[in-house]
Amino acid sequence: MHKPHSLRPPSTTSKKTRTILWATGLILVATVWFCRHLVHTSWTLAALRVIWRTNSADFVLSDAHDAFDITFANYSREQLSADPYDDAVPPILHHIALGKHGDHWRGEWEETVQSCLDWHPGWESHLWTDDTASKFVAERFPDLKGLWDGYRYPVERIDALRYMVLYEYGGVILDMDLKCKRALGPLRRFSFVAPEAHPTGFSIGFMMASKHNSFVGDIVRNLTVYDKQWLGLPYPTVMFSTGCHFASVIHAYQSNRTSLKILPGPMHSLNGRVSTPIFDHLGSSSWHSYDAQLIVSLGSKTNLLFFLSVGIALALFLRRRWIRRRL
Ligand SMILES: *[C@@H]1O[C@H](CO)[C@@H](O)[C@H](O)[C@H]1NC(C)=O
Ligand SMILES: *[C@@H]1O[C@H](CO)[C@@H](O)[C@H](O)[C@H]1NC(C)=O
């Protein structure tokens, strides 16, 4: 038997539909309003691809804009200062060796770490371990100690420490798998320098900055804002809460990016096993180098599971609605 649709007059149906539409709209607006901070943060992360290149001629290092030779061919390999320019970056090298492998780094990274020390005789150098890092964060950033201890992935703790150390001391942050091919003196005239990453933003495996640099301070202050389980997946969580993507977003939103220099890719990009004018990047599957490969594969498997679950849930939901309608 067919149900007689004509019993319900069309006007009532459209009225009901309109009420539902209004209610849905209101709920949507209310949700967006209550989550506006999260919506804004998510938006800044999503928009990086679009906004990163705005005014890039100002901050991507070049001969034309900065009278800087990005091939370094014009500079002596031993050049320790920016002379004739003033040095904005203090002569300090930082390596970070946190985690369970911390004690065993010497075997694997002795040569790379030593190469950078050798090119910079007389510079102060720090090797941050679990002990010294924990003490440093507690003393200098007591408000962030809880956040730092609570990070779910060790790589988040390493990344956050990079910014804190760079802010407090200034100097040069170097990944353990970077082998120096020359001294970094010519770059010391710029108050911030990092290499361009592919496809957007910059890499945090190598950064130079002046002490108490305001941009690096903004990165540190925003650690709390961006600390989320992004999509509940490891890869986005690391990239968006502490990683390159997060730091690049803060860069992109600085009101004047002129002094926040980026060494242009692909010449200076540190993706994988590459040789640039200043480094040999071993790009191994190490725990402290930015092991995107591993995290990506982890992420994609979890991703698949996530989308499969969402798909099944959606299918079940639609099926239920469809059955209800028919009844
Ligand atoms: C590098 O040196 C060459 C000549 O040796 C010169 O023409 C060029 O302008 C120099 N570039 C910079 C950025 O100093
Ligand atoms: C970073 O934090 C500061 C407040 O400390 C805020 O004004 C700024 O908008 C934040 N940057 C971004 C990109 O959200």
Ligand SMILES: *[C@@H]1O[C@H](CO)[C@@H](O)[C@H](O)[C@H]1NC(C)=O
């Ligand atoms: C941005 O900062 C540079 C110095 O770092 C300055 O020369 C320039 O005028 C500033 N631009 C604006 C628009 O304020």
